[in-house]
Amino acid sequence: MSELQFDDVTVRYGVGRAAMTAVDRVSLVVPDGEIVGVVGESGSGKSTLARAAVGLVPLHAGRILLDGAPIPRRGPRQLQMVFQDPYSSLDPRMTIGSSISEVMPSGMTRRARAAETARLLELVHLDPDKADAYPARFSGGQRQRVAIARALAGRPRVLIADEITSALDVLIQGTILNLIRELQAELGLSMLFISHNLAVVRYVASRVAVMHDGRIVEEGTTADVLGDPQDEYTRELLSAIPRPIQYTP
Template sequence: MRELSFEGTTVRFGTGRSALTAVDGVDLTVPAGSVVGLVGESGSGKSTLAKAAVGLVPTSGGEIRLDGAPLRTGRDRRRLQLVFQDPHASLDPRMTIGETIAEALPGRRRRAARTAEVARLLELVGLDPARARTLPSGLSGGQRQRVALARALAAEPEVVLADEITSALDVSVQGSVLNLVRDLQRQLGLTILFISHNLSVVRYVSDVIAVMYLGRIVEAGPADAVLSAPRHPYTRTLLDAAPAFGVALDDPVPADDTRLDAEAPSPHDPPAGCRFHRRCPIGPLTRPERTICAETDPQPGAADRPHRAACHFASETLEVPAG
């Protein structure tokens, strides 16, 4: 497996006043043989970044590299395989499971060899090889997502990008799919970019966690370090908002402060300074002396701060004041 890296990657849609920068100068490395969890709320640019990597959307700036070599052709990008969020929409309903997986196999193979490889891949993802003759309509959502994983592995990728692959599944099924992803990564030594809006899901499978907000990476570091000592208030807010055992669901969290915006700003018109400052529980709305947050963009100095946090106060102990 190889290392995937994004270097100043930018994706922009439209022109002029209607332009939207969905991904804004992202620097992110997915080390070979590791799982990087990319987390953030809907609209933060996570899926767009993955689609840019496989060539489904064009980049407007920066580079995407595999082991240092830029990905520029369709042949280059075939070495990356994307598993989509919705297993019902990502499989052709007119093709059998076996045909779907066989279509992704590289090179020409005899029919017997294709059949044997399809059977091996189905067993690898925990499905009966007899399912090869089944249409997608005969499978549950969790089984379809296992087929989607088998199809991705059939292409012998260098990197797998898993885009919200559990969000469309029942809660009872999500755990088995996450266990499968973790087992496959360990067994095959896969390099995986695992995308989710659910921090609990990312926590379970990731070696490294990167947090994305309004098109930018605002914090990234080893999973244990980010989860135990977050350096960006947005990460802290995500952690505080996740229900915990023994905590009432109606207990307030710092982000519930009525002085703060409940929703993210429009990506068409991101705020000046820190993009999170209107929602930040330790920013100028709760600490008026911190005018720097509304005036100066913290992104340029992020590389020199703990966890590469895009926060002017990342070097301080992150304590959230009472509302």
């Protein structure tokens, strides 16, 4: 895995007076082998930042670097992204095995692709014998596991996860988050983890950046930012986390 760096990145939509700045001069580092969470409300710019990293939206200013160099836009994708909606991220006309294998590096034999597909399905705790099944046979949580396996099949240097648990129910969210932690420990993942939920970010990320109105208003280790927030917006996000109800006899 590798280090991902956002250097004074600005992203704008539209032109002239109608232009809207979605990301405003953001600088952030995803260190090698760490998960960095970016948290904020809808419209804060966090998903735009993720999409800019994989080239889905153009930069207005700034640079995005991988190990200190511009990200190659040709050849194998150095960054892979897992999207929010597990029901639209997989082609319903392709088996899950085909979806996974098509991302693998060129030059692999059919047998090698099949073996790697089986390994990746096992890695995300799915039955390799289901490789010939279509996405319609899987639940939302299972499809998200397939999407993670598909992203890993491209052998990315950094993985980007954009709200990958927000479309799932609470119990399934927990299994996906446990999987992310397991993969990070086993593979040493470098990951940019986008979420609107501070509790989710606290569970998986070693560092966190809080975004508001396109800017990072606070950034540091997860323990520091969430244990002693310095910005009022961060404190507001923390206060919105549901807390267990205390019953007294």
